[in-house]
Amino acid sequence: MDKKSFEELRQKLEEKKETLEKQLGSFAKKDKNVKGDWDTKFPEFADGELEEAASEVEEYSINLPIEFSLETRLRDINLALEKIKKGKYGTCEKCGKKIPEERLKAFPEARF
Template sequence: MSHEQLKAELEQRLADMQARLNNIKRDVTKEHSGDSAEQAQERENDEVVDAIGNETRQSLRAIQVALDKIAEGTYGECEKCGENIGEGRLQAIPEAALCVNCAD
């Protein structure tokens, strides 16, 4: 898979994650029920949604970093050791910043 194909996949994942984050933000800002029992459940749900939102923001940052590296010409280089990240790893995780050895 070429860097252009990986770039297109990263751009699609970025758009998907941004849409997901917008949905999460919309869900978190909904008004809570007037019933105290329902409010307790809604607050627990809010915590889960917030955690998902944090994970989504981390994914967005990783994807954006990978896109920036493509633009800079450094995509596919391990941030830790400087070696090339294997093509199979990049196909599986296009936003990977570390080679398999450094990721362990």
């Protein structure tokens, strides 16, 4: 892979990371105790209506799996960026062979 393609992939990963962090930040907050972990914001119940509280709990339960999915993608992107720093980017974790450039262009955080 040439330097230009490599830099384009790194930039794409950085952009994806920023987008995912913004998406997560809209309904979750970074966990101060666990690096790279996010926690869905649990609704704070005031003296509101029961229907409103139920709606907030429902929204929370919908956001949990979304948080997990976005967190997983963010971890893969951070791992790819770390591999770039270490010079190990683009190598399959299973067999050790080079991941095809076409695959990396389509899915830059590919691990296999």
